Amino acid sequence: MIREQRRRKKRRKIGLMVFLIFVLLLALAALVVWKVFTVENVEVEGNELYSSGQIEQLVLNDEYSWNSLYVLLKYRFVDMGEVPFVDTMEVKLKNPHTVQISVYEKGILGCLYIESIGQYAYFDKDGFVVETSTEEIPDVPKVTGVTCEEVVLYEQLPLERGEVLKDLLNLTQILKKYDLLPQEIHYDDKLMPTLDYGGTRVVVGSEDYLSQKVVRLSAILPQLSGLSGTLYLDTWTPDTTDIVFERDE
DSSP, X not given: OHHHHHHHHHHHHHHHHHHHHHHHHHHHHHHHHHHHOBOOEEEEESOSSSOHHHHHHHHSOSTTTTXXXXXXXXXXXXXOOOOTTEEEEEEEEEETTEEEEEEEEOOOOEEEEETTTTEEEEEOTTSBEEEEESOOOTTSOXXXXXXXXXXXXXXXXXXXXXHHHHHHHHHHHHHHHTTOOOSEEEEOTTOOEEEEOSSEEEEOOSSTTHHHHHHHHHHHGGGGXXXXXXXXXXXXXXXXXXXXXXXXX
């Protein structure tokens, strides 16, 4: 009987020691997390539509965001909702003091104002609507001269003049390739596009020789900086190579 009581007392002591060690280790881990994992640097990559400062504010958006481990776990296990014009954001720790944020923005090539909803419909290289917003984003071409009554997210733009969609996508992709996206792309009643670069307008004409026309535009446009007028590419062909620039009066 006495021997059994001694065994129980010994087991309780061992259990108490294990518990105290566990509590000590837990406290030590908490201290490390508290003191070591502090946000001192934030590195942002892949962002174009948002500034690095805006992305940092979106990610470090509550009172506990000073702790880098908390930020990592928060964006790994908690659904943070959608950010306009952003597909996904990936958060990693480069070290306990540096948070890395990789931004994957939606591939936007242009936008079209939809009167029925009072918003812009932003579309990608395949003509699918990836975002609708009242905000007009700088450096994203606004398409005018063609309309559609309504749009559905993640479906193609249902342009009233549907034959222009293919031409529009071809034009914007080529312009994007040469870093020549304008402020506005306007289609006239014959579905011929004119590019507006602020002071300079470029009459593109038909789809014929479009790639070659854009190559010429990439060489000419820098020379027109500060000038106001219209550049006529619509008459250019491999046989008729003259390009006219008509200055505004």
